[in-house]
Amino acid sequence: MSGNGCPVKHFDMLGEEFQTDPYAMCPALREQSVFYSPEHDAYVVTRFKDVDRILPDVEHFSNSNTVSPITPPTQEAIDVLMEYDYVLPPNLINADPPRHTMVKKYVADAISPRRLRALEPIVREWAGDQVDQMLTKGRADVFADLAFPLPAITGFSLIGFPREDIELLKSWCDNRIEFSYGRAEPSEQVRVAKAVGQFWQYTNEFVANRIAEPTDDFTSEMVARHLENPDEFGPRDIAAVLFGMALAAHETTTNLITNGLRQLLLNREQWDEIVADPSLIPNAVEECLRYDTPVVAWRRRAKEDITMDDGFVIPKDATILLHFASANRDPQQFPNAERFDIHRREARKHVTFGKGAHFCSGAPLGRMEMRVVLELLTERAPGMTLVPDQTLTYVPNIALRGPQRLLVDMEGVPAGVA
Numbered sequence: 338m339s340g341n342g343c344p345v346k347h348f349d350m351l352g353e354e355f356q357t358d359p360y361a362m363c364p365a366l367r368e369q370s371v372f373y374s375p376e377h378d379a380y381v382v383t384r385f386k387d388v389d390r391i392l393p394d395v396e397h398f399s400n401s402n403t404v405s406p407i408t409p410p411t412q413e414a415i416d417v418l419m420e421y422d423y424v425l426p427p428n429l430i431n432a433d434p435p436r437h438t439m440v441k442k443y444v445a446d447a448i449s450p451r452r453l454r455a456l457e458p459i460v461r462e463w464a465g466d467q468v469d470q471m472l473t474k475g476r477a478d479v480f481a482d483l484a485f486p487l488p489a490i491t492g493f494s495l496i497g498f499p500r501e502d503i504e505l506l507k508s509w510c511d512n513r514i515e516f517s518y519g520r521a522e523p524s525e526q527v528r529v530a531k532a533v534g535q536f537w538q539y540t541n542e543f544v545a546n547r548i549a550e551p552t553d554d555f556t557s558e559m560v561a562r563h564l565e566n567p568d569e570f571g572p573r574d575i576a577a578v579l580f581g582m583a584l585a586a587h588e589t590t591t592n593l594i595t596n597g598l599r600q601l602l603l604n605r606e607q608w609d610e611i612v613a614d615p616s617l618i619p620n621a622v623e624e625c626l627r628y629d630t631p632v633v634a635w636r637r638r639a640k641e642d643i644t645m646d647d648g649f650v651i652p653k654d655a656t657i658l659l660h661f662a663s664a665n666r667d668p669q670q671f672p673n674a675e676r677f678d679i680h681r682r683e684a685r686k687h688v689t690f691g692k693g694a695h696f697c698s699g700a701p702l703g704r705m706e707m708r709v710v711l712e713l714l715t716e717r718a719p720g721m722t723l724v725p726d727q728t729l730t731y732v733p734n735i736a737l738r739g740p741q742r743l744l745v746d747m748e749g750v751p752a753g754v755a
């Protein structure tokens with residue numbers, strides 16, 4: 338058997354139904370371990386057990402397609418990319434062993450606990466000021482005021498990108514999501530390709546500057562690895578790592594903050610619990626990561642024909658979509674999976690950061706940012722509420738999901754005000 342038909346009428350991850358509520362259809366999807374989606378020309382894996390097994394299996398599954406455009410670029414868009422010399426060599430998220438193993442070690446050493454500890458005060462100070470400004474305004478947008486800029490400031494500080502370039506970099510990143518995971522219309526593709534090309538050029542120039550004048554940032558550590566090993570790890574390889582990291586570091590965390598805070602405020606009694614006892618925050622962060630995942634799906638390529646437990650065959654070279662949103666709500670793994678519960682003992686067992694060799698290098702950073710945001714909000718704005726009846730909108734794409742606006746009424750006291 339070469340896969341089976343979709344158990345729901347229409348499975349389009351870029352469609353409004355999926356974007357608004359990807360969870361409603363999951364119980365029906367999980368009736369089969371895998372199904373073929375003609376909309377995405379991909380095999381969709383739905384159950385926790387299989388997603389959890391495939392993620393670390395680098396022998397049978399490749400990461401080579403994780404950032405490839407789901408919509409093939411038009412010839413005009415390819416021409417634009419060539420003008421910017423855009424060729425992304427496999428290095429980390431899109432690489433397989435042995436290449437991946439070497440680069441991952443460099444990255445793991447560079448995102449050291451020391452470097453993370455140095456970032457926490459930056460996060461706390463910047464987010465604290467923002468929370469105070471939100472309190473002054475009364476009605477605030479969690480997305481624009483906090484969740485959108487904070488991970489960019491943090492992630493780009495780690496990399497070393499100058500703060501004054503943040504707006505530019507963010508706008509380029511939005512285009513990259515459209516390029517890799519969205520369905521840009523042919524008329525839009527040249528604009529998107531131009532932004533991707535400009536970002537690539539910027540990153541290469543930044544690496545050249547750091548080679549000339551290293552500092553103490555993550556990029557300079559990559560430069561040191563390059564100087565030790567110039568033939569194996571060149572300037573373009575460093576640029577590829579930064580290019581991946583720049584995107585990985587922030588849209589994900591933005592979505593964690595907006596989706597997670599929304600769930601906590603919708604489940605008011607649980608919000609009140611973390612206000613009363615902040616030691617509950619770390620497990621609440623895990624439940625936010627599980628219940629309303631910032632990454633709804635992630636790709637793999639089958640290196641050979643793969644037979645699933647129920648006999649369905651995923652053919653060699655097929656694209657596989659690991660349905661994180663469905664896996665994280667699988668009742669076989671999480672009792673009462675549809676219930677948001679900050680006390681859940683197995684909350685941390687979600688697949689949201691991946692598993693195995695490709696496990697997210699920034700997981701401690703994403704977790705720290707969310708924890709600090711919740712510590713600040715519960716302390717300074719314990720009475721905050723969601724504005725009722727607001728319509729949430731999402732950027733249609735197959736990987737990352739979070740609302741583009743989240744209005745709240747702030748109630749509390751800014752720091753330093755008696």
Ligand code: HEM
Binds near residue numbers: 582593691692699
């Ligand atoms: C809530 C926040 C985050 C989520 C949900 C998330 C999720 C993920 C996922 C699903 C993967 C792919 C794993 C795979 O292919 O098996 C990944 C990889 C990665 N993430 Fe994150 N991420 C987050 C934050 C961050 C941050 C803050 C950084 C940067 C410091 C980061 C850097 C990376 C890198 C470098 C990889 C590639 C790892 C590899 O292929 O070995 N991520 N992340």
